[in-house]
Amino acid sequence: MSSSAVPPESGRIAVAEVATTASPATPADPKSPRTTGGIQTPLDPTRIVNPSRRRRVLILLSFPLFFLLGVPFWWWSTSIERLSLPVERIAALESAPVTTVRSTILLTSAPDAYPPPPPGVPSYGPRQVCEALGDSVIKSTEAYYKQGGRLGTRWWDMVYEGGGRDAPALHVHLLRSEYASTDFPLKPYVQTPHLGLAGIPGPGGAAGGVKAGTLVIPIHPKQVGDRYLREHLKLAITDSILGLYPSEPPEIPLRAIKYSPNVTLSFVLLNEDAAEGEYVQGWDIEAAIREHFTPHLEPLRPIFNFTIESQMLYHAPLSFEPTWTDVASQGEDVKLQIESALGEAEKGKEGAEEVAKALIEEDKREKAWMVDEEMMKVFVNSERWTLDSGISQNPVLRFLLFIPSPSHRPLLLSAPSSSPPSFLLPQFGSVVILNPPSSAPTYHLTPPALKSSFHLFTSHLYSLLALPGTPPKVYPCPPPDPRMEPSGLRDGLNRWQLESVARQRMRENEDEARKTLVGIGRLVKKIKEMQVGEEVRGRVVGAVDRLEKMAKTRDPLEAFVLSRDAVALANEAFFHPSMMGLLYFPNEHKFAVYTPLFAPIAVPILVGMLKELVAWVRRRKLRAKRRAGQPAQPAPTDPTAEEPAGMEPGGLTHSAADKLAGIGAYVSESSEEGSARGVDVVGLADLVIVGPATDRRGTLRARPSRAAQPAS
Structure with a gap:
């Protein structure tokens, strides 16, 4: 059968008319193509x-089905342990005032340190005398804080009896001594372990029964009968306590290191170039440390654990070239002569001007190598000097004794300084330059030769650790006999200064522990997937417990130990590996991880x-x-x-x-x-x-x- 053609539509290449015919009814083989x-x-x-x-x-539904079947395993494998934290207690600590420990001061007196009562007047014992004197000291201290708008609070109480192990650590004692000054005002001092005016030392380093660290108010026998002795005693005790135990501990300067329980002291002797000769081949470092540093380090044992190391370097070149220039000696006698000659020259005296010029020329030394302030900043050549003998995570304070080579002697500082020249490097250490005489090919530094250098190192140690000095109204401890010359060494820290350091570092640790705990709470609240395990929670709870106990103690050293443990536990919790894993993994990173895995599969599905x-x-x-x-x-x-x-x-x-x-x-x-x-x-x-x-x-x-x- 034929069919007529259908004219194609406009724009079509060809249009096919498909007709149907009856297929022959033959069996089809399923394997053969139809x-x-x-x-x-x-x-x-x-x-x-x-x-x-x-x-x-x-097929399409099988992919979501397999995904849903894997969700329980994925949920189990990605689930985290998230224990609750004491958020309310941390919030209370954040808003609580700074903890201040209230101490106790014991006031005692020798029986002969005050005048006897006149005839017919009942006599008073040392306790009654101390109670009356203590009341006047308390009133005087509170009046001082209120006067002139001074902000301060008396954080101590006065007691008048106690002894043995329960005796307060802070002690004020009135002592009658033949070697005390006969002039007013009185000259209080803090008893040191060596002999003082108290006489023969007693057990435990006490002198004449006066324990080391006691604030002694010496009274001469001629002053006992003075009618104004009570007022002088009140002023001496008040001024001494205000200086030794201020209302607020001093702020820690930026040059001091941050508190760490373990501190390493590194003493390094550096020869600029031993190949040129005239170098130092040895030094009595152990004797120098024992004489100059041990009296200051021993009292700090409750607060710091010191590790001491020393070494010598025979090649420590400078990274710059010092300036060769004239240096004025500026001796005191020469200065006076120059000023006198200049004054006479102004008056018109003949020849005075020439004399002044001659004195100025004589005052000039032979030329020396100078190190200016910019050179001091790069004086330590860290690339060429191996200053630390070991690797330690503890902070290291480096005390460098630099011996210039013969070609750079004498090496001085352009800024006015003591002799030998020295300068401080904040939070790093200090440098002392020692110019030995040109008289021998090698030298060995004995303790007397190291005395001036280590005296400077001691002062630098106080600055780097933020240790308090002696208040102006407290005098140095005198020798037991006025005919003895003072040792010239700086007295070690006493109990009053130690408590000041404890209060200072206690506040630093408490502030850091509070900030760390608050930071942990905010991180856990912000990052919902952050793991909080039993170890982290235990450290956080331990830190909170110690911070809460601080407000209940009356011993500054005990409060300091609590603050030290609190900040250590808080830092351990914050830097725990389970916490650090998600600290820098925000939600955006999750999309970056999961998108390449699921996007190629999800789009076609x-x-x-x-x-x-x-x-x-x-x-x-x-x-x-x-x-x-x-x-x-x-x-x-x-x-x-x-x-x-x-x-x-x-x-x-x-x-x-x-x-x-x-x-x-x-x-x-x-x-x-x-x-x-x-x-x-x-x-x-x-x-x-x-x-x-x-x-x-x-x-x-x-x-x-x-x-x-x-x-x-």
């Missing part, structure tokens, strides 16, 4: 490549599910229209073509409609073969169905092209 007229139909590769709708849905959803909605609408009796719009058909029986309106069966998507692929692959057989091959975008395309079995037949049709 062909029509010797041509393989597009449904066969389509069935193989494209699964059914049911299978596609199951979501797109496929969306397509299936759209197809399901279309099918649902089509079924609704069929139930309502509205046939679907048929595709344009050839009016001359016959429609086989059993076809749906529109000429397409459901199976053919489902497989229509594979026609384009089939036509593209079989373009050459179709052209050879006289079949019009068109692109998928230009394919128009104009007639029945399938039979009941869903097979397709290609209609011969117009060029191959016989003339009707």
Whole structure:
């Protein structure tokens, strides 16, 4: 049967009219490809490549299903331990005032340190005398704080009896001594372990029963009967306590190191260049440390643990070249002579001007090497000097004794300084320059030769550790006999100064511990996934307990120990590995980790599910229209073509409609073969169905092209 040709539409390359014919009823081999007229139909590769709708849905749903099945394991493997922290107690500590320990001062007196009562007047014992004197000292101290708008509080109480182990650590004693000064005002001092005016030392280093660290008010026998002795005693005790125990501990300067329980002291002798000769080959460092440093380090044992090391370097070159210039000696006698000569020259005295010029010329030394302030900043050559003999996490204070080479002697500082020249390096250490005489090829520094240098090192130690000095109203401890010369060494720290250091460092530790605990609470609150294990929680609770106990103690050293332990526990909790793991891992990093894993899988799954959803909605609408009796719009058909029986309106069966998507692929692959057989091959975008395309079995037949049709 022939059919008339349908003229192609405008803009189409070719329009194929597909007709249906009855296929021969021959059994089909399921393994052999289905062909029509010797041509393989597009449904066969389509069935193989494209699964059914049911299978596609199951495949798409399998991915989310496997993901949901893995969620419990993922949840278990990524779950963290997050214990509760004492947030309320930490908040109370943050808003609480700074802890201040209230100490106790014991006031005692020798029986002969005050005048006896006149005849007929009842006598008073030492306790009654001390009570009356203590009341006047308390009133005088409170009046001092109120006078002139001074802000301060008396953080001590006065007691008048006590002894043994329960005796207060701070002690004021009135002592009568033949060697005391006969002039007013009185000259109080703090008793040192060596002999003082108290006489023969007693047990435990006490002198005449007076314990080391006691504030002694010496009274000469001639002063005992003075009518104003009580006022002088009140002034001496008040001024001494205000200087030794201020209301607020001094601020820690920036040049001092931050508190650390363990501190290393490194003493290094540096020869600039031993190859030039005249270098130092040895020094009595142990004797110098024992004489100059031990009296100051021993009292600090409750606060610091010191480790001492020393070494010698034979090649420590400078990283700069000093300046060779003239240096004025500026001796005191020469200065006076120059000033006198200049004064006479101003008065017009003949020859006075020439004398002044001559004195100025004589005052000049021979040229010396100078180190200015800019050179001091780079004096320590860290690249060439090996200053530390070991690796330690403890802070290290370095005391450097520099021996210039003969080509750089004498080496001086341009800024006015003591002899030998020295300067301080904040939070690092200090440098002392020692110029030995040019008289021997090698030198050995004995303790007398090291005395001036280590005296400077001691002063630098006080600055680097923020140790308090002696108040101006407290005098040095005198020798037991005024005929003895003072040692010239700085007295070691006494109990009053030690408590001042304890209060100072206690406040520093308390402030740091509070800030650290508050920071931990904020981090845990902000980062929801931060782990808080039993170790972290135990350290936080321990730090909070110690900070709360500080307010209940009356011993500054005990309060200091609590603050030291509190800051150590707080830092251990903050820098715990479980805390540091998420400290620098915000939520943005999670997206950066999970996105490369799930995005490549999620996109095709979501797109496929969306397509299936759209197809399901279309099918649902089509079924609704069929139930309502509205046939679907048929595709344009050839009016001359016959429609086989059993076809749906529109000429397409459901199976053919489902497989229509594979026609384009089939036509593209079989373009050459179709052209050879006289079949019009068109692109998928230009394919128009104009007639029945399938039979009941869903097979397709290609209609011969117009060029191959016989003339009707």
